[in-house]
Amino acid sequence: MSEPKDHFLQSSSGFSLREFLDDDLTTFFEQQRDPEANYMAAFTKKNPDDAEAFQLHWQKVLADKNVLIRTILYDDAIAGYILSHDWFGEPEITYWLGKAFWGKGLATNALQAFLKVQTVRPLYARVVHDNHASKRVLEKCGFQVNGEDKGFANARNKEMREYILILND
Numbered sequence: 001m002s003e004p005k006d007h008f009l010q011s012s013s014g015f016s017l018r019e020f021l022d023d024d025l026t027t028f029f030e031q032q033r034d035p036e037a038n039y040m041a042a043f044t045k046k047n048p049d050d051a052e053a054f055q056l057h058w059q060k061v062l063a064d065k066n067v068l069i070r071t072i073l074y075d076d077a078i079a080g081y082i083l084s085h086d087w088f089g090e091p092e093i094t095y096w097l098g099k100a101f102w103g104k105g106l107a108t109n110a111l112q113a114f115l116k117v118q119t120v121r122p123l124y125a126r127v128v129h130d131n132h133a134s135k136r137v138l139e140k141c142g143f144q145v146n147g148e149d150k151g152f153a154n155a156r157n158k159e160m161r162e163y164i165l166i167l168n169d
Contacts, residue, residue: 015109017070017117020062020081024071027078029054031098041096042128042153042160061085068118072110074101082110084118092124107137115141115167122168128153129161143167 029051031037038044045053061067061083069083072095080097093114097107115123125143127134143165153160 013105013109014075015106016073017082017110017113018073020069020071024078024081025055025058027098028058028081028096031080031096034099037096037099038155040128040131040134042131042155043126043151043162044153044155046154048155070110070114070117072097072101072106074104074106079106080110082114084114084120084123090122090124091118091120092126093118094125102133107134108140111137111141122166125165125167126162127165129163135163135165138165141167142169 032044032054033048038048045057047053061069064085064087067083067085069081071081072079078098079101080095082093082095084091084093086092093111095107095110095114097110123143124146125138126149127138129148144167145163146166147164149162149164150159151162152158
């Protein structure tokens with residue numbers, strides 16, 4: 001993974017990215033407890049209300065030297081996060097927005113800004129087949145469908161298809 005080249009990226013639309021702060025986890029936990037957000041993400045933790053499991057997961061994420069993470073802000077409120085990792089063998093991007101911040105173009109803005117910081121290519125992404133909004137965000141930022149996979153989606157309690165997307169340039 002590449003090293004960060006910035007500490008804070010901001011636009012005039014109320015959107016900004018900043019370096020992750022430990023205190024952000026409180027908001028991330030509350031956001032990930034939303035049932036509709038979990039349904040859309042599909043591939044989530046078994047019990048989104050389990051604070052201990054959440055903390056353990058994030059301890060592992062933050063201890064991984066190959067993880068690059070930024071907090072997404074909207075009008076100075078924590079809207080979510082975006083990060084890259086290589087947990088499945090290839091560099092991959094993932095993001096989460098609290099439901100209150102959906103439909104504002106934040107995911108697209110955050111991904112566009114993050115791609116200036118995370119310059120490793122190819123870069124992969126995964127999205128459940130029926131999350132059309134997230135797939136569209138990725139495509140607007142240059143990702144292209146490269147394949148499909150299946151996996152058990154805890155939030156839906158069944159196996160789900162997902163698209164694997166790739167960004168080469």
